[in-house]
Amino acid sequence: MILPFTDRTWLWLAAALYLAGFIQGSIALFKRGRPAGGATYALILLGYLAQLAGLGLRGRAVGGCPLGNAFELYQFTAWSAITLYLVVGATFRLSLLGYFTACLASTVTLVSLLFPSWDAGQRVRIFGPNPWIELHAALAVFSYGVFALLALTSLMFLLRHFSLKSKRLGGWFSFLPSIRDLDHMGVRLLAAGAAILGFAVAVGAVHWARPETVVNLEKVLVTVAVAGAAFALLLLRLRGILLARRFAVACLILYAAALLSLVTVEPGRGRVPARPAPAAR
Amino acid sequence: MSNGHLFVIGATHHRTPIEVRERLSLDADDTAALRDQLAALTGLREFTVLSTCNRIEFYGVAAGPEVAEQVGSAFCRRQNFDPAEFASFRLELRDAAALQHLVEVAAGLDSQMLGETEIFGQMKQAYAAAQAAGNTGPVLNRAFQKAFQAAKQVRTQTAITTGQVSVANVAVELAGTIFGGLSDARILLLGAGEIGEKTAKAFQSRGAASLTVASRRLERAMELATALGASALPFEQREPRLAEFDIVVCATSAPEIILPGSAVRAAMARRPARPLFLIDQALPRDIDPAVAELENVFLYNLDDLARIAEENRAAREAETLKGRAIAGEKARALWQQLAAQVTAPSSTPASEPARTSASASAPETR
Numbered sequence: 001m002i003l004p005f006t007d008r009t010w011l012w013l014a015a016a017l018y019l020a021g022f023i024q025g026s027i028a029l030f031k032r033g034r035p036a037g038g039a040t041y042a043l044i045l046l047g048y049l050a051q052l053a054g055l056g057l058r059g060r061a062v063g064g065c066p067l068g069n070a071f072e073l074y075q076f077t078a079w080s081a082i083t084l085y086l087v088v089g090a091t092f093r094l095s096l097l098g099y100f101t102a103c104l105a106s107t108v109t110l111v112s113l114l115f116p117s118w119d120a121g122q123r124v125r126i127f128g129p130n131p132w133i134e135l136h137a138a139l140a141v142f143s144y145g146v147f148a149l150l151a152l153t154s155l156m157f158l159l160r161h162f163s164l165k166s167k168r169l170g171g172w173f174s175f176l177p178s179i180r181d182l183d184h185m186g187v188r189l190l191a192a193g194a195a196i197l198g199f200a201v202a203v204g205a206v207h208w209a210r211p212e213t214v215v216n217l218e219k220v221l222v223t224v225a226v227a228g229a230a231f232a233l234l235l236l237r238l239r240g241i242l243l244a245r246r247f248a249v250a251c252l253i254l255y256a257a258a259l260l261s262l263v264t265v266e267p268g269r270g271r272v273p274a275r276p277a278p279a280a281r
Numbered sequence: 282m283s284n285g286h287l288f289v290i291g292a293t294h295h296r297t298p299i300e301v302r303e304r305l306s307l308d309a310d311d312t313a314a315l316r317d318q319l320a321a322l323t324g325l326r327e328f329t330v331l332s333t334c335n336r337i338e339f340y341g342v343a344a345g346p347e348v349a350e351q352v353g354s355a356f357c358r359r360q361n362f363d364p365a366e367f368a369s370f371r372l373e374l375r376d377a378a379a380l381q382h383l384v385e386v387a388a389g390l391d392s393q394m395l396g397e398t399e400i401f402g403q404m405k406q407a408y409a410a411a412q413a414a415g416n417t418g419p420v421l422n423r424a425f426q427k428a429f430q431a432a433k434q435v436r437t438q439t440a441i442t443t444g445q446v447s448v449a450n451v452a453v454e455l456a457g458t459i460f461g462g463l464s465d466a467r468i469l470l471l472g473a474g475e476i477g478e479k480t481a482k483a484f485q486s487r488g489a490a491s492l493t494v495a496s497r498r499l500e501r502a503m504e505l506a507t508a509l510g511a512s513a514l515p516f517e518q519r520e521p522r523l524a525e526f527d528i529v530v531c532a533t534s535a536p537e538i539i540l541p542g543s544a545v546r547a548a549m550a551r552r553p554a555r556p557l558f559l560i561d562q563a564l565p566r567d568i569d570p571a572v573a574e575l576e577n578v579f580l581y582n583l584d585d586l587a588r589i590a591e592e593n594r595a596a597r598e599a600e601t602l603k604g605r606a607i608a609g610e611k612a613r614a615l616w617q618q619l620a621a622q623v624t625a626p627s628s629t630p631a632s633e634p635a636r637t638s639a640s641a642s643a644p645e646t647r
Contacts, residue, residue, distance in 0.1 A: 164458065164579050170592055174443065178461035180556060240553045244576050 007061065008113070010054030011075060015109035017047030018082075021102035029099065029172045040098040041089065047105070048082045055079060065138045071119035073141055073262045074112035078105045080145020081152075088149065088185075096175050100152045108148075132207040139200035140223060144258050146193035147230070150186060151255035154248040157182040161245050183244070186251060187237055194230035201227050222261045229254055285624045287420065287616075288349045289372065289379040291331075291338030294393045296370040305360055307332045318355050320416065324348040327418040329411040329425070331386075333403050335393050338372070340383065342420045342623055349373065376623070380424060381605075381612035387432035389441060390604045395597045396441035401432060420622050424615065431611035438607060439600040444593030448586045449483040451593070452560050455586075456484070456528055459556050459579055463489045469526040470494045471519060471539060473505040476562050477532030481509060484528065493526070495519050497533065523548035528558045531567035542569040549575055560586070 005013070021043035028039070055075060058066040066072040085101040112118055156176055163173040176182075201223060233250055236242035242250060292305055307315065312332060319328055319339070325348050328341035339352050353371065357364045374382050385391045387404050408425040411417045417425070436442050445454045453463075460466050466489050470481045473496040481492055492511035496502035499515055506513040514522065523529070523544055533539060540559070545568075549557060554577070561568040561582040573580040 160458070164455075165573070167581070167585050167589070169455070169458065169589060170444065170596060174458075176458075178457060179459050181461045183554075243553055246576075 005053075005057075007054045007057035008119075010050050010057065011109065012113060014047045014051035014054060015106055015113055017043050017050060018078075018102050018106035018109060021047065022099065022106050025099035025102055040102055041086075044082060044098060044102055044105070045086060047102075048079070048086060051075070051079050051082070051109070065134050067137045067141055069119055070262065071112045071115070074108050074118070076138075076141045077144045077148060077259070077262070078108040078112075080142040081105065081148035082145075084146060084149045084189075096156060096172070096177075097149075097152060100155060101149070104148060104152060130207055132203055136200050136204040136207065139196050139203070141262075143193045143197035143200060144262065146189055146196060147251075147255045147258045150189040150193060150251050153182055153185045153189060154251040154255075157186060157248040158245065158252075161248070183247075186248065187234075190230060190234050190237070190251060190254075194227065194234050197223075197227045197230060226254075226258050226261055229257065284345045285326075285343065285626065286346075286375050287340075287342055287379050287424070287619065287623050288375050289338055289340050289382055290349050290353050291336060291372050292367070292370055293336040293338070293372055293391065295391075296372070301366075301370070302334065302337075304362060305337050306334065307337065307360075311359060315356060315359050316414070316416065318359065319352060322348065322351055322355065325352065327421040328352070328416050329407055329421055331404060331407045333400065336386075336391075338386070340379070340421060340424075342418065344626070376620070377612050377616035380428070380615050380619075381609050383424060383428045384431045384435070384608040384612055385605065387428045388435035388604060388608060389432075390435065390601055390608065394446060395594070395601065396436075396443075398436075398442060401429070405429065420619055423619060427611070427615050431608060431615075434611070435604045435607050439603045441597050441600045441604050444589075444596055446590050446594045446597065448562070448583070448590055449480040451586045451590045452480050452530070452581070453483045453487050455560075455579075455581060455589075456558055457487075459558050460527060463487050465490050466527045467525060468492045468528045468530065469514070469519070469523070470505075470511075471516075471529065471531045471567065472496055472533035472535075472563065473498070473501045474532055474534065477530050478505060478509070480530050480532070480560065480562065481511070484530075485509065489528075497535065520544040520547075524551040526557075527555065528560070529568075530560045530562065532562040533567055534563070535567060536565060538567065538569050540568040540572075542571045545569070545572040545575060545578060549578060553577065562586070 021040045025040045160176045160179045324344040326342040331338040357367050389396045445451045468489050470477050493514050494502045494506040495514040495516045497516050503513040556577045559580045
């Protein structure tokens, strides 16, 4: 036991740290005219560790990956996006990405915490004994985290595009990466997200296609649609049909659709009766 | 009571016109000889000579009030310069004010091109040379080392070094915001005049992958291409081969558009995913302004570049107050540490054999 906190306390702490990173980044940007850089990164890292502790406790309580209700899905998506940011942001000069990531993570985690009903139906061992089903779910939600980061880089692309076309390059626009780097990163993130989601769908298709299990059709359709949209976007981009600003806008729409679809893909929805989880510590 | 003090005397671009600075400038031999003379001055405990194209400055620790004057006289004698004229634009500061000036110079706050960083390297060279020759002692060693630290702090805590302030460098900086690095950027220069050449050189200095020159006079294009280590292209090939380039610098004196919208559209159809950066430095303009609307095409003309340079310069100016405040604070703190050493009566002979000549003389960025 790390500290005598419940899982939700850790997750509140994580959300507060992400929010602190966002506020601190805003102060740095709008008062000092430059991104906070290391400070934002440190706050996000601390938030990430707190969220890891919270999700770990929740995972132990439910006996698997905590993906049993909308609250857990949103938390896990935010955590996935932060995981990628901590790798990508440290590798590249992407100080503003940290600011945007902190904004997104604090929003998603706080919203999920503010609606207790989203966390009302905790389910225990929803994936049964088959670890492939759990892998399928974890990968699918992780891919949504990748799409979250894709949405952020797409937003940064649009800002950079606007700054170059309108010839406004000073202020905090100067801290955005180059438009080509953002475009390359968008393509890579889309490819990674599509591949992970595609693999997750394939794993699900193989291991759920059994007579004893019942799969929610709505969930299948939505997941396949999101994966199909991601692959279609990638194809259009690689063939030079959907480029630059239109590609960035399409990526934002993809993420919005993926985020909204989480409600329908809630694991076990309508399949396994909900029951309260033991108090997680 | 001791008259020991820290001083700086010299002449800088602020009050000394370029014709005068030319007469005051020191080449390596002159500097070496002058240093030997200064080393022999009674009462000059430590000194460093900083000579760039924008300033000649002598930093010293003096045992008496007349020493700084003697340094100026020795310099004027060597340069065969009228001391009265020198006095008319001479910079002279003492103690904490001299230290603040030292920090400001190192930070680029006193440079003609505000915030430039080349002066920092030039000061380091000057100090290293003086130190190696034994011209510095505990006071100047500490003063320079602390000044370098303070200068770094000024740079990191203010925005005096951000944004380019020359049109050519603004163009290069813009290319960075489009392409990131320039190591795979192919550049086409249309026009073989001075303005285009300057911009092309700026791109080359930032490591552009290749440069191709095209001019309405092929022999002039070949001449410039040879001088720049680039390749030449017949002018009429500019449109069919436009798609091969990432950055196009147009600086011809052609009276009409030389890159029409149709040519740019055709080029982009062949390379839709790769941005094209068009820099129109010509007057009248060389590039159809309508291409600015095309996806992945970024067009900047002379006015755009000049405006950005001016905005950057103004932004740097706005940061100088903050920089000077940091420099002043650091200088005052440093002076508190050094004052006792500086004002203490000297226990060693003023000039010692170890004081051989050393200095750095290099052009300061204008």
